[in-house]
Amino acid sequence: MPHTSAAPSSAVQALSLLLGQVPHLTATDIQVFVAHWQKEVQLPRGEFLIRPGQAEHTLYFVHTGLLRIYFPTGAEEICVGFGYESSLICSFPSFVTGQPSEYGIQALRRSELLGISRTDFMAFVEQNANFARFWRAELERNLVGRIEREIDLLLPDPLHRYQRLLARSPQLFQRVPKKYIASYLRMTPETLSRLR
Amino acid sequence: MPHTSAAPSSAVQALSLLLGQVPHLTATDIQVFVAHWQKEVQLPRGEFLIRPGQAEHTLYFVHTGLLRIYFPTGAEEICVGFGYESSLICSFPSFVTGQPSEYGIQALRRSELLGISRTDFMAFVEQNANFARFWRAELERNLVGRIEREIDLLLPDPLHRYQRLLARSPQLFQRVPKKYIASYLRMTPETLSRLR
């Protein structure tokens, strides 16, 4: 083992692993790319990655932990998504448009993340067809998922919404506090509890 | 005017106009591209572009008319989106994944469309960085819009949902029958009527 360079962090290794699954990306591509994920963040439980109204144009990789994305209405906060280990997370509209984020992102457990700036990330997408393909696949997967979810939200019957989510993401119910799932399912914690 | 080639159809002209707004696309790029939109469709009011369960992996350009995208539940159909003039429309999950469509698309007025197969379209995206950029921008715009919409659907109060949609898409209320808007807003036509 060479002593001249520091060993890559565990988070960088995990990110490299994720990228290794992308077709046609070379080891060199990945090595150069991960070097640009320079923003290391450690969040204790309850801490915020992004607060609503804040301009934060960073794409994050969740190495460990669990986060929720929420939208603050006047009265309450509604949960619109979660961030799991080994996935990407950001306030998407803010990341894409450059506007301040309407959403907040909060750690539900102690979480470790790696971040890359919008500028750096988009430079890779522009200059390398393989990264462009990767980002396009991310966008398509995300979009298909959101359309699925739109159905869930339109179903009038709380039981149907619960059953669809349970079928699609059973692991959610073992990791995320039920009250956030209830908000995500557009019902009160009491109603969710009675359905189970 | 040359007699050796047929004049481009009005639909092709409109599509070319839309593509002309894309940065870096050359006139030649556009000319070659639009030649692959070979599926011409004319739908009378009430007719279906795609029926649920059908495999239809075509991307459509709406030249004239108005369509609704809907999801059939056991009891009723819920409206998940609309297709306007000079915009693209498809059953997105089906177009991307190649699976049969869970959604239906129906003409609400007499509509004229142009279609391109998934295979042909993706070939352009793969081979030309400018088309890749165009498709990426489409995906990002679409995704941002869906996230906006997710908020609308999560708001518990029908009045708030109505107000948000009215602020974002006031033209909708002048073009689309209210009963479809009501379904889109997750409420009954009676409730929507009382809000106005």
Add this chain to the structure above:
DNA sequence: CCAAATCCTTGATGGCAATCAAGATTTACC
């Protein structure tokens, strides 16, 4: 321009989930 269908509105009633409340359980953190 007319007839028929579709769509929109207004009213009365009932059901279901939100709300309020309290106790039980789990989880976090020192």
Add this chain to the structure above:
DNA sequence: GGTAAATCTTGATTGCCATCAAGGATTTGG
């Protein structure tokens, strides 16, 4: 491991939207 906080469950009540129904307005298509 022990204590405090957070979360989950169960129960009673209320309010709001869906449902059902009917009359009026608009649109469609010949």
